[in-house]
Amino acid sequence: MPRRVRPSDIEVGVIGYGGAFNMGRGHLQEMAAAGMTPKAVADTDPRRLEAAAKDFPGIETYPSAAEMLRKSAVSLVAIITPHNTHARLALQCLRAGRHVVVEKPFAITTAECDAMIRAARKGRRLLSTYHNRHWDGCILQAVKRIRSGAIGEVVRVEAHMGSWGRPGDWWRSSKSISGGILYDWGVHLLEYTFQIIDADIVEVSGHFKTGFWAPKTKWKSDTNEDEGFLLVRYAGGAWSTLCISHLDSNPKPGQVEVTGTKGSYVFDYRTYQLITHRGPATVVTKGGNPPSQHAKYYQNVADHLSRGRPLVITAEWARRPVHVLDLTCRSAAAGRALPVKYK
Ligand SMILES: NC(=O)c1ccc[n+]([C@@H]2O[C@H](COP(=O)([O-])OP(=O)(O)OC[C@H]3O[C@@H](n4cnc5c(N)ncnc54)[C@H](O)[C@@H]3O)[C@@H](O)[C@H]2O)c1
Known part of the structure; x- marks a missing residue:
């Protein structure tokens, strides 16, 4: 179980501050509205770090997730990057002892979801997906x-x-x-x-x-x-x-x-x-x-970390659609319906 803290003690960072839908900005604003403290942004594109510094004056900016994890004390990280990077970045953050929110989809394969869930359980960290919808x-x-x-x-x-x-x-x-x-x-x-x-x-x-x-x-x-x-x-x-x-x-x-x-x-x-x-x-x-x-998503995450309230979007719930999509690809290749591993 996560250690209980005040919401404002939860320093938050995002990996990926993309311009397509300004999702990084949206996450930090919703995290702040839930009482948590925006602290850091990592993006491999220096122009997006400039945009983040304008939106959140004084925020720490990093050119990579690795540098953010090395230098920043953020305890909760939201991963808002293209889908094929979700599992690798989530594992990197979990192994560095951070709580993790991954944008949807949680990952691409069931095996990736399983590895992330194992790492979160081992480190007793929060792991969830931003299912705002x-x-x-x-x-x-x-x-x-x-x-x-x-x-x-x-x-x-x-x-x-x-x-x-x-x-x-x-x-x-x-x-x-x-x-x-x-x-x-x-x-x-x-x-x-x-x-x-x-x-x-x-x-x-x-x-x-x-x-x-x-x-x-x-x-x-x-x-x-x-x-x-x-x-x-x-x-x-x-x-x-x-x-x-x-x-x-x-x-x-x-x-x-x-x-x-x-x-x-x-x-x-x-x-x-x-x-x-x-x-x-x-x-x-x-x-x-x-x-x-949508603001209820981060309110629930903050309540979970600060007061031990049940998490609505658990990692197991987030794995369900990915498991179905993974099986969809396998089924199409096999030319027949496939049974599920996770119900
Ligand atoms: N929940 C929603 O309503 C919603 C809406 C839009 C997008 N999304 C999701 O958000 C995620 C990102 O989509 P987007 O539209 O913001 O994409 P985007 O292309 O606008 O932004 C992605 C950002 O990630 C950065 N990036 C890529 N690899 C990186 C890495 N290894 N380390 C650090 N930064 C990296 C890129 O430089 C870019 O700025 C996707 O999972 C997408 O499905 C969700």
Whole structure:
């Protein structure tokens, strides 16, 4: 168990202060809002260290994670770098005795997750993933309505995101860096799904279309798949699917459709539709979703470290979507569904 401290005693640092979505700045702001003390930034790009020094005057800046770990006393480190670096950097930080938050996805393979979890347990350090979308207004409202019985027993969850178009020339489109087309938004949509279907996972079937866009991107044969599709079977009989596509001529903005025995609940980030039946009549209720509460992620981390409150996003919870994605890739290669190691 982590030693109990005051939140302000927890000095925090980030590795990766990228400009694409200003995630490093966002993490430090949310950590500070939770009462912790921003102290250090490491990034291999000197321009991003300059940006950090402007955003947080007086903050320590380091050109590498190794130098930060050698010279800085930060006790909690958030890793906000491309996906293929998560496991290596997390292990480096855990072995240096730091608590670690890794951006999503937790890692790319189950074996990487296992090694990180072993190191955290050995050093008795916190290990978690920044699943901020656990607190998206759309999923909080969906879970509340579905658990209250609004659509009866959940039969299936289908999550889609995609449009037709060439993948960008950023690292997210490289299979070896990102993990593949399912690893970016896919982990968020799987994490939504696991909140809706509260049952053990039994097996995973994965399917990919590759090669259509590859000649047209800078990553060539290392380009992400054009489309990824997975099917998860759960104990108790429910199933879920996830499809992320660059071939979807009928675009979908991260839509989740939950089918139950008495109705359906369809939502995206902004809107929802509840479709139920009164006698022979179909009743459709539409509306907007409440605001997201992403600040709760670091409030929970600070509460855990300072007051021993239970951690919501445990390393084992974060391993679940990665395990499914890892099995998806293996299943697609094997041409058959594969059983899970972790339920
Ligand atoms: N949770 C969310 O809502 C959300 C949103 C956007 C991005 N992300 C995640 O954040 C992570 C980073 O994405 P991004 O959009 O910020 O990428 P980015 O390319 O904007 O930034 C990555 C930064 O990491 C730095 N970097 C790379 N390797 C490094 C290393 N070994 N040591 C130190 N610095 C290193 C780069 O120089 C760059 O500044 C990814 O895991 C991504 O999936 C999450």
